Amino acid sequence: MARRIVLGGAVLAGAGAALEENWGILIEDGVLVALGPNEDLLSRAGGAEVTDAGDLVLCPGFVNAHEHAYGRLAHGIPLVGEPPRGFDRFLADFWWPRVEDRLDGAMIGAATALACVDMIRSGFTTFCDVLEAPFSEAGILDLEAAVVERAGVRAVLCLEASERHGTEVGRRALDENERFARARRSDGRIRGMQCLHTSFTCSESFVLAAKESATRAGCGLHLHLSESTYEPEECLRRHGERPVFWYDRLGLWDEAVLASQGVALTDEEIERLAERRVRMAHMPLSNCEVGGGIAPVPRMIDRGLSPGLGTDGYINDPFEVMRGAFLLHKGARADAAVMPARTVFAMATAWGATSVGWPEVGVLESGRAADVIGIDAATDTPLTRGNVLDQLVLFRGRGDVRLSIVAGRDVMRDGVVQTMDEVEVRGGARREAQRLWRGESRG
Ligand SMILES: [Zn+2]
Missing domain, CATH: 2.30.40.10 (Urease, subunit C, domain 1)
Known part of the structure; x- marks a missing residue:
């Protein structure tokens, strides 16, 4: 012993x-x-x-409840032409074609190593990673897991599935998540999760397939929820109801679901998420970066939700994220009493642990x-x-x-x-970022 x-x-x-x-x-x-x-x-x-x-x-140790390790390679990536206006244009004109659709295994491995080194240095010991790489090679989560294994940290890994390149590409991602989650069920430090994108990139049957898969594999299910006003507007146009109620009708919500962002939510939606005991993750800094807005986190907490905190592939520093959560809501509400340090610290530790489905961490306690x-x-x-x-x-x-x-x-x-050569990791990530920026696509 x-x-x-x-x-x-x-x-x-x-x-x-x-x-x-x-x-x-x-x-x-x-x-x-x-x-x-x-x-x-x-x-x-x-x-x-x-x-x-x-x-x-x-x-x-801090828990990063929502991360995109691959996002490291896009830090500072130059825009071509005018900055995209609106969240939907940001995705469709920039982020998807220039970043996500070009990722290959070498880039993902290098980015994951960099993310691990950065997280270790800043005090994160557990993270939930959402890989958004629809054309990455088969078994990509095993490649990511091997890097995390070497780094020695704890992680929940998943590959985001959507139908934006058609149902077949999306189904492959669902299958990869289910395979990985089953294989890692008894793993000590790495687990899997099912993962879908949003109500504007997934059809009803696709959402149901993701839910069934998560139930079969006995794992959690992650999705991005209303990161800006675009998703509720689009959901109302397509389905005649807001995202929380559309998903509710499909039977998606329960306490195995982790919804990240939650920026454009009505009080009624928050109420329903709380009734269903959905797990949440809050990204104060990246929500600002993409112009999404400020999530109604104080209201979520009032209703009994316990969101974790995430970096979302942006600034990978728990202290900056905690200060974002501490300051933004006070400013937005003109009320210095909301989001005290105690709440913010809980979000970065115990609440984050529950959010990512790892309640054994986040508090120092015997056992x-x-x-x-x-x-x-x-x-x-x-x-x-x-x-x-x-x-x-x-x-x-x-x-x-x-x-x-x-x-x-x-x-x-x-x-x-202690677990990785930091100089080597940073050099490797810089080389892979250059490949991504030059547009050297997959394979
Ligand atoms: Zn995200």
């Missing part, structure tokens, strides 16, 4: 927990078995490996996975029990994450990634 003690400057077990100074953790075979004062843990050491994390605050990060808490002003969440959410950054442990194993120590 592998036993390990990590002595901390303090432990913050979760958003609702008190800061416990001079506490550490005891890990056995990748599982957290105890939290307590450092001296107590040392007295139980009995041959356990001991790591002294110095003054670091140990807390749960849960030993996914722990250590944050340098040498803030300029005192860090106390009363202000710890404000200090971490508002005044710390990715460079302050010095230690990252996933399933009991160090993936970053003293700020250095």
Whole structure:
């Protein structure tokens, strides 16, 4: 049995927990078995490996509830001509033809490695990745999984299915997700999920096929929901009802479904999502980037939903995303009381864990996975029990994450990634980005 003690400057077990100074953790075979004062843990050491994390605050690793690793290669990609107007034109004229439809395995592998390195450095220990590459080679999720395996982090992987290149191409993606989810059912750190795109790229029969597949495979199901006003307008035009009610009529919603974005939602739609206990993911920064708007997250929370936070392939830094969630809604509502640091920290940890279907992570507690990060808490002003969440959410950054442990194993120590050669990964990603930008398409 592998036993390990990590002595901390303090432990913050979760958003609702008190800061416990001079506490550490005891890990056995990748599982957290105890939290307590450092001296107590040392007295139980009995041959356990001991790591002294110095003054670091140990807390749960962050969960990225919605990511597109491939999106890294498109950071800074030049536009040709005028910027597209509107979300639908952004997809149809730019993102689909210039990025998604050109991705091949080499690009996806390099982008996934880069995403993993970035996430390890910034304190994410679990992520849910949505690969949008309709023409990628068969078995592409295995290729992605091999990279994630090497990185040592935890992930839910899926390939987005839609009918925008016809039903056959879409069905291939559904099959790939089902195959992968079944194969990974008992896997320790990597799982699968069924995944469809939107109500404007999937027909009724396609949505039903995705739902049946997820039920067969016993896995979750992900979709993008109303990222801007375009989807509800289009759904009303095509089906005579808004997306949440259209999907509801098809029997899609239940607690195995993860809906990301949720920007253009009415109160009635939020009510229905809450009744169906749908899992949600909020992307404050990328929603702004694409001009989608500001998601009604405070209202979702009032109604009992517990959204996680995601980067959406955009700025891969949990601290920037947390600050986005902390600030945007206060500004939009002219109310400094909404979205306190405690809520935002919960979204980035425990709520995100539930959103991606991995409730064993996101909180430090005996019996849960030993996914722990250590944050340098040498803030300029005192860090106390009363202000710890404000200090971490508002005044710390990715460079302050010095230690990252996933399933009991160090993936970053003293700020250095242990599982991958960062220079090599960044070089590889840059080369593949150049291929993508030059339009060297698949194969
Ligand atoms: Zn997305």
